[in-house]
Amino acid sequence: MTPKKLTRRLVMSCLLAAGLVTGSGKETLAGPGGAPIDCAILLCLAGGWPSSPECSAARAEFIRRITPWPVEPPLQIWRCPLGASAPSPAKPGFRSRIFEAAMRSSSAASIVSPLRSPSPEQIAAQIVQANQADIDISGQEFNFVRSIRVYHVEFTVRKERDYCGEHDATRVGTYGPQGEFSWSGYSAKSVPTYVMPRVHGCPDGRGRVRAVGVEWKDYEGNIGSELVRY
Structure with a gap:
């Protein structure tokens, strides 16, 4: 099986696990709480965002979440009910672990309702309140989750009489060992240049940058990014 076909199979498994694919074959990706689509x-x-309807919808939601306002974590892994697994001496690879968790959740979901999507109450019961993954993702195979960076830039520079006045409320969002998301202060002058060009000198008048940039690496280490200006 080719990598693309395997990825699509895994995506569909997680869609099944979240109750996104019903007995009629119709698919719905985003509910009011956003819970189902985070598996995708x-x-x-x-x-690496393979070409498929599921991944196109997933990427659109990923970008929508960083579009002000508010700026949200683009991946909310705590909303994907992967299910806890018992530790073993030899850790299986990423694909094996995610597939096993998806299959376990899918079997449980089919017992509850094999022909219809779960109710909002059932979905809510699956959401982990601790805002982190419900399986151990501290291994290096999940480094792609921790590679995500969200740069929220709010920077203003204004030339005064004899100095250059700056206001910088920039922050960066990062993911912890178990997929927990947090914001911290950051300097606009340190963000990647695709988010904001380097500032040289003081403009004649006033300059302002308001933007949100997100970057990531996929499982193979390939880099991607998106920018939203506002």
Whole structure:
């Protein structure tokens, strides 16, 4: 099986696990709480956003979340019910672990409702309140989750009489060992140049940059990014 076919199979498994594919074959990706689509975001991101309807919808939601306002974590892994697995001496690879978790969740979901999507209450019951993954993702095979960076730039520079006045409220969003997301202060002058060009000198008048940039690496280490200006 080719990597693209394997990735699509894994995506569909997680869609099944989240109750996104019903007995009629119709698919719905984004509910009011955003819970189902995060399984697709996780796997499509890992696979380098392969070409498929599921991954196109997942990527659109990934970018929508960083579009102000508010700026949200683009991947909310705690909303993907992967299911806990018992530790073993030899850790299986990423694809094996994610597929096993998806299959376990899919079997449980089919018992509850094999022909219809789960109710909002059932989905809510699957969401981990601790805002982190419900399986151990501390291994290097999940480094692609921790590679995500969200740069929220709010920078203003204005020439005064004898000095250059700056206001910088930039922050960066990062992911922790178990996929927990947090914001911290950052310097606009340190963000990648695709988000904001380097500032040289002081403009005649006033300059302002308001933008959100997101970057990531897929499972193979390939780099990607998107920018939203506002």
